[in-house]
Amino acid sequence: MSDKEGRAPESQKPLVVEKPDDTSKIGGMVSMEINERKVQVPLGTTILEACRQNDIHIPTLCHHDDLCTAGVCRVCVVEVEGMRTLQAACAYPVTNPLKIKTSTPLVRKARKHIIDLLISEHYGECYSCFRNNNCELQSLAKEYGVDHYNFGHVQKPRYEIDKSSFSVVRDLDKCVLCKRCVRTCIDLQEVGVLEAIDRGDKTRIDTFMDKPLADVICINCGQCINRCPTGALRANDPRDEIWAAIDDPNKHVVMQTAPSPRAAIAEEFGIPAGKSMTGEMNTAIRRLGFDKVFDTNFTADLTIMEEGTELIIRLFQALVEKKEGVALPQFTSCSPGWVKYLEHFYPEYIPNLSSAKSPQQMFGALIKTYYAKENNIDPKDVVSVALMPCAAKKFECNRPEMTDSGYKDVDFGLTTRELAQMIKEGGIHLPEMPQTHFDDPFGDASGAGLIFGATGGVMEAAIRTVVELVTGKKAEDLFENANVMPVRGFEGVKYAELPIPVVGPVPEILKALVPNWDWLKGATLKVAVCHGTANAKKVMDDIKAGGKFSECHFIEFMACPGGCLGGGGQPIPTTPEIRKARAKAIYTEDESLPLRKSHENEHVASIYDKFLTDGPCGHISHKLLHTHYTPRGKYID
Amino acid sequence: MEMKKNRQGAVLFSDYTRGKSIEKVVGMPRGDVLAEVKESKLKGRGGAGFPTATKWMLTAAAVAEKKYIICNADEGEPGTFKDRVLLDEYPALVFDGMVIGGYVTGAHEGILYLRGEYSYMKKGLENYLEEMRKDNLLGVNIAGKEGFNFDINIKMGSGAYICGEETALIESLEGQRGEPRNKPPFPVNTGFMGCPTAVNNVETLAAISHIVVKGGKWYQKYGTDKSSGSKLFSVSGDCKKPGVFELPWGTTITDLLKLVDADNVKAVQVGGASGVCIPKSQFDRKLAYEDAATGGSIMIFNESRDMLHILKNFMEFFVEESCGQCTPCRIGNVKLLEGVEMIESGNYTFSYITKLKELGQSMQVASKCGLGQSSPNSFLSILENFRDEIFNNGNGGVNVR
Structure with missing residues (x-):
C-alpha cells in the first residue's frame, strides 16, 4: 500500500494511468521527444516524471512526491505539440508518443507570470518568515530571476493568524493555495480537516465552518506543516518561553530528546539526510544552557516494560482467566496524533489503547517526581522540555490529565526544527560539536528505545523483550542479529505471526502477575504495524468488520508516514527518500549500541528497584506512567 | 407541458413529435445512428465545438459496466438563455436526444444538470419525464427494444458559473466542490463516478433528435462548411426585438442586427463574457466556429455605451x-x-x-x-x-x- 492510495472522495482519486508491471512487453514503453531529444518512458509516466528521469528540471509548487496530483499552481506547464494550450507536466500522463518542449519563450513567460502573480498575493517579507531560505516560493522567485513586484504586492494582511491550536499555527496570508495541506490531510491522513472555501479571489483554505483549528477534528500530526511550500503553516513555537526559562537562574531546565530528532537535525545544518548527530546534539543542548539532557529512549524502554506487561495481563485474562470483554488487540499509545485520531474516529475502541503513557509523558512524570527527589530539587522549579519530531506532542503535554506529578509533567514540546533554530541562535554550528553522552541517572538507553523512531520500531522493541522474557531464549537465536525484519520497512500495513514453540521460566519482575508461561506454549502471537492514519483507518475498518486484524494481539499505530522519523516537527522538506535515509540512520545506530533490549537496560531495572517498587503495571506505575483517554467523536458541536 | 409552436426556425424549431426519433433509432443498428450524427457534422453547442459524433464514439468505445449521458443545462454564460427556451418549450427534443445518446453510447443513465436559477422548471420537467416513462420512452425495453434500458434524473446546480465546465459539473454532481479536473483523462473515459461519460449541451441533444429523424444530410444543408446546421442565438442589449432566434451558422452580424432591429450599434459581444467584442468595422464577420464563435450569447451595445x-x-x-x-x-x-x-x-x-x-x-x-x-x-x-x-x-x- 503506497502513501498515494487511500483517498477518501472517490472523485479525487489520483489521476494516474496504471503502469505496466513489465515494461518490456509491447506497449509497456512509450517513446517521446523532450526538447527534441528522443527518450523512452514507461506507459503512464507523467511528463514531469519523464523529464526528471532524463535530468530535465521542471519547476513545481503544488506537486509533492507524497501526494496525489493537483495540477493547480500551473508552474510546471510545458508545450505539448498539437495542443492549443500549455499542459501541466505534473498532471499529464504519457500514454501515446508525445513531443514536448520545456523551455520555450511561451513556457518561460507563462511560468514567470504565474510566479509574479503568486508573489503579488503573498503577504509579508522573506526576512520575517521562519521559512526564509527554505521556501519553495522563494526558490521559484530566485530561479526565475524575480527582482521586483511585477504586479504589485499586498500591503495589509487579509486574515487573522489562527494560533488556537497547541500544535499547528495557520497564517493564511502566506498561503499560495497549492492545496498540499488539503491533500495531506485527506489523502495521506484521511482526516480531512482542511478544504478550500469560497471561490475566485476569496478562495482560502479553511476548516469546517471556519472554526479555529483547536475546535475541529485536527489530530495535530503536523504533516501539513512538512508539506507546506511556504510559511503558511508552522508549529506553535515555544522557543521564547524556553529561552526565558534558561535565562532564569532559579529554574532547572532539563531536556529529554526523542530518538528521531537526532537522526534528522543534521539536515537543518545542510547535511544530507541519513546522518545521526546524537553526541553533537547533546553537547549543543548543554551549551545552550540546559541543565541536563536525557534520553527519551529510557522511557521508551520503560514503555516496553509497561506496555508489554499490560499485554501479558490482557492475554492472561482473556486466555487463562477467560474473562469477558478483555479489549484485544491492544493498540500502542505512544503516538499522540494516533491517540487523538482514535478518540475522534473510533472512540468505541479506546479500551484497546494501552493505558501506558507515551515515553514523553512517562519521562515528564518521572522528572518532576523521581528525578527531582533524588536531586533535591523543588519540582516547581523544574522546567521540563521534550525535544520531539512531532507537532502533536505539543498538544499531548497540554492534555489536562498529564499532571500526575502534581505539576504539568512536560512543560514544552519542542520540535527538531525549533531546536535547530535555537542552536543557530546560540551561535553553535552543530556538526562541529564534540560528542557527549546523556546525563545520569537515566543514562544511555537501549537500541530498542531508539528504533521507536521508525515505523515498526515499537513492535520490534516489544518483540525483542517479550520473546526473551517468555521463551528464556535470546532474541538473537530467533532473529538474525536481533533484527526483527518482518516488522521493518515502509509498507503501509505490515502483519506478522510469531510462533512461541517453547516457554521458559517466568522472570522475577513478572512473578506477581503470572504463575507460568505454559498457557503461551505453542501459541502464535499475531501482530501488525501501520503508519499514517490513512493506513490506520484501513486496519480499524478491518477490525470493525471482524477481519484478520481483529485477531491480532498487538498493533502498533503511528500517525505519521514513516513513523516518528517522518513526524510533523522534523526538518522540511520530507520525501519518501528522506524518510528512508532517516530510518537507515536510526537502524544503523541501533546496531552499533552495546545494549539493544529494553529489559536489559540497567537504569530501567534500577528504577523498578528504587522507585516503582511494585513493578510494571503496579500501583505507583499506574499513578505516574498510565493514563486515560477522552472519547471525542468526529462531529463538531 | 405543451410544446409551443409559435417559434420559427428551419431546424430546431421545426415540427417534432415526442418519441419520434427514439422510435426510429431502436430499429437501427447503433453504428448507423452514429454514422448519421457524423454525417451531420454536428459540433458541441456549448461553445467549444467538439464534434458530437466523436464524443459519442469515444464514450461508446470505452469499456465499462456503467456509462452516463449528462445534459449540461447549467446555462451560465452571461447573455445566454436559449437552453431555457428549449427546456421550457421543447423538452421532447432534449430528452429524446439524451435517450438516443444512451442508445448509441450504451449508457443506462442520463442526468440533466439544471442550472440553480432554473429550479422553477424542475417540477414541470419531472412531470414530463414521468409522461415519457408512461409512454415507454424511458425505463426498460424502451420503445419495445429488448434490453434498451435508460432513465433520466434531474440534478440541480447551485449557481456557480464554473459548473458549466464539464469536469467541474461532474465534480459538483458527485457532491464535491465544483472545480475542473485535470484532462486527460477526459470524461469520455473517466467521468461521473469514474465511468465513461458524455457531457452534451442542451442544444446539441435537441439537434440530435431532428438529425436522427430527418437525416445528417438534411442537417448539413444549413450552415457553412465547417459549421453545419443552425444555431440558437440569445440576443440581448440595445435592440428592439431581443430574444432567442434560430439562424443558420454563417449569418453575418449585420444580418442579425437587422433581424433584431438594432440601430446605432457600436459593438457586439459574441460568446458572452468569455467571448470577443466585435466593433462596427467588423460587422460583416460571420457567426460560425471558424469566424466569430459563440455558444449563443449575442450582446448588443449602442453608441451610448461606455x-x-x-x-x-x-x-x-x-x-x-x-x-x-x-x-x-x-x-x-x-x-x-x-x-x-x-x-x-x-x-x-x-x-x-x-x-x-x-x-x-x-x-x-x-x-x-x-x-x-x-x-x-x-x-x-x-x-x-x-x-x-x-x-x-x-x-x-x-x-x-
Whole structure:
C-alpha cells in the first residue's frame, strides 16, 4: 500500500494511468521527444516524471512526491505539440508518443507570470518568515530571476493568524493555495480537516465552518506543516518561553530528546539526510544552557516494560482467566496524533489503547517526581522540555490529565526544527560539536528505545523483550542479529505471526502477575504495524468488520508516514527518500549500541528497584506512567 | 407541458413529435445512428465545438459496466438563455436526444444538470419525464427494444458559473466542490463516478433528435462548411426585438442586427463574457466556429455605451466566478480588473497595460480550464478594438475621465 492510495472522495482519486508491471512487453514503453531529444518512458509516466528521469528540471509548487496530483499552481506547464494550450507536466500522463518542449519563450513567460502573480498575493517579507531560505516560493522567485513586484504586492494582511491550536499555527496570508495541506490531510491522513472555501479571489483554505483549528477534528500530526511550500503553516513555537526559562537562574531546565530528532537535525545544518548527530546534539543542548539532557529512549524502554506487561495481563485474562470483554488487540499509545485520531474516529475502541503513557509523558512524570527527589530539587522549579519530531506532542503535554506529578509533567514540546533554530541562535554550528553522552541517572538507553523512531520500531522493541522474557531464549537465536525484519520497512500495513514453540521460566519482575508461561506454549502471537492514519483507518475498518486484524494481539499505530522519523516537527522538506535515509540512520545506530533490549537496560531495572517498587503495571506505575483517554467523536458541536 | 409552436426556425424549431426519433433509432443498428450524427457534422453547442459524433464514439468505445449521458443545462454564460427556451418549450427534443445518446453510447443513465436559477422548471420537467416513462420512452425495453434500458434524473446546480465546465459539473454532481479536473483523462473515459461519460449541451441533444429523424444530410444543408446546421442565438442589449432566434451558422452580424432591429450599434459581444467584442468595422464577420464563435450569447451595445464600463463588468464577473483553483485564473483576473480600474481612474501607464495584455495571453494558455483560458478574451479584444475610445486623452497615458 503506497502513501498515494487511500483517498477518501472517490472523485479525487489520483489521476494516474496504471503502469505496466513489465515494461518490456509491447506497449509497456512509450517513446517521446523532450526538447527534441528522443527518450523512452514507461506507459503512464507523467511528463514531469519523464523529464526528471532524463535530468530535465521542471519547476513545481503544488506537486509533492507524497501526494496525489493537483495540477493547480500551473508552474510546471510545458508545450505539448498539437495542443492549443500549455499542459501541466505534473498532471499529464504519457500514454501515446508525445513531443514536448520545456523551455520555450511561451513556457518561460507563462511560468514567470504565474510566479509574479503568486508573489503579488503573498503577504509579508522573506526576512520575517521562519521559512526564509527554505521556501519553495522563494526558490521559484530566485530561479526565475524575480527582482521586483511585477504586479504589485499586498500591503495589509487579509486574515487573522489562527494560533488556537497547541500544535499547528495557520497564517493564511502566506498561503499560495497549492492545496498540499488539503491533500495531506485527506489523502495521506484521511482526516480531512482542511478544504478550500469560497471561490475566485476569496478562495482560502479553511476548516469546517471556519472554526479555529483547536475546535475541529485536527489530530495535530503536523504533516501539513512538512508539506507546506511556504510559511503558511508552522508549529506553535515555544522557543521564547524556553529561552526565558534558561535565562532564569532559579529554574532547572532539563531536556529529554526523542530518538528521531537526532537522526534528522543534521539536515537543518545542510547535511544530507541519513546522518545521526546524537553526541553533537547533546553537547549543543548543554551549551545552550540546559541543565541536563536525557534520553527519551529510557522511557521508551520503560514503555516496553509497561506496555508489554499490560499485554501479558490482557492475554492472561482473556486466555487463562477467560474473562469477558478483555479489549484485544491492544493498540500502542505512544503516538499522540494516533491517540487523538482514535478518540475522534473510533472512540468505541479506546479500551484497546494501552493505558501506558507515551515515553514523553512517562519521562515528564518521572522528572518532576523521581528525578527531582533524588536531586533535591523543588519540582516547581523544574522546567521540563521534550525535544520531539512531532507537532502533536505539543498538544499531548497540554492534555489536562498529564499532571500526575502534581505539576504539568512536560512543560514544552519542542520540535527538531525549533531546536535547530535555537542552536543557530546560540551561535553553535552543530556538526562541529564534540560528542557527549546523556546525563545520569537515566543514562544511555537501549537500541530498542531508539528504533521507536521508525515505523515498526515499537513492535520490534516489544518483540525483542517479550520473546526473551517468555521463551528464556535470546532474541538473537530467533532473529538474525536481533533484527526483527518482518516488522521493518515502509509498507503501509505490515502483519506478522510469531510462533512461541517453547516457554521458559517466568522472570522475577513478572512473578506477581503470572504463575507460568505454559498457557503461551505453542501459541502464535499475531501482530501488525501501520503508519499514517490513512493506513490506520484501513486496519480499524478491518477490525470493525471482524477481519484478520481483529485477531491480532498487538498493533502498533503511528500517525505519521514513516513513523516518528517522518513526524510533523522534523526538518522540511520530507520525501519518501528522506524518510528512508532517516530510518537507515536510526537502524544503523541501533546496531552499533552495546545494549539493544529494553529489559536489559540497567537504569530501567534500577528504577523498578528504587522507585516503582511494585513493578510494571503496579500501583505507583499506574499513578505516574498510565493514563486515560477522552472519547471525542468526529462531529463538531 | 405543451410544446409551443409559435417559434420559427428551419431546424430546431421545426415540427417534432415526442418519441419520434427514439422510435426510429431502436430499429437501427447503433453504428448507423452514429454514422448519421457524423454525417451531420454536428459540433458541441456549448461553445467549444467538439464534434458530437466523436464524443459519442469515444464514450461508446470505452469499456465499462456503467456509462452516463449528462445534459449540461447549467446555462451560465452571461447573455445566454436559449437552453431555457428549449427546456421550457421543447423538452421532447432534449430528452429524446439524451435517450438516443444512451442508445448509441450504451449508457443506462442520463442526468440533466439544471442550472440553480432554473429550479422553477424542475417540477414541470419531472412531470414530463414521468409522461415519457408512461409512454415507454424511458425505463426498460424502451420503445419495445429488448434490453434498451435508460432513465433520466434531474440534478440541480447551485449557481456557480464554473459548473458549466464539464469536469467541474461532474465534480459538483458527485457532491464535491465544483472545480475542473485535470484532462486527460477526459470524461469520455473517466467521468461521473469514474465511468465513461458524455457531457452534451442542451442544444446539441435537441439537434440530435431532428438529425436522427430527418437525416445528417438534411442537417448539413444549413450552415457553412465547417459549421453545419443552425444555431440558437440569445440576443440581448440595445435592440428592439431581443430574444432567442434560430439562424443558420454563417449569418453575418449585420444580418442579425437587422433581424433584431438594432440601430446605432457600436459593438457586439459574441460568446458572452468569455467571448470577443466585435466593433462596427467588423460587422460583416460571420457567426460560425471558424469566424466569430459563440455558444449563443449575442450582446448588443449602442453608441451610448461606455466600453470600459462593460469590460469592468465582465472582469468583475470573472474575479467572482473563477473557481480559485489555478493561479493564472484566480489572481490573473484580479490583476486584469485592477488594470481596468486604473484606466477608469486615469492612474495608469501604457507600459503596465501592455504588461497586463501579456499576462492575459499567458492566462489563455496556462490556465487549467476554459474559464481562465477565455476570461482575458474580452479584456484583450475591448482594449484592442476600442483603443481610441478608452485611451482618447492625448495626455501621454494619464487619462482623466
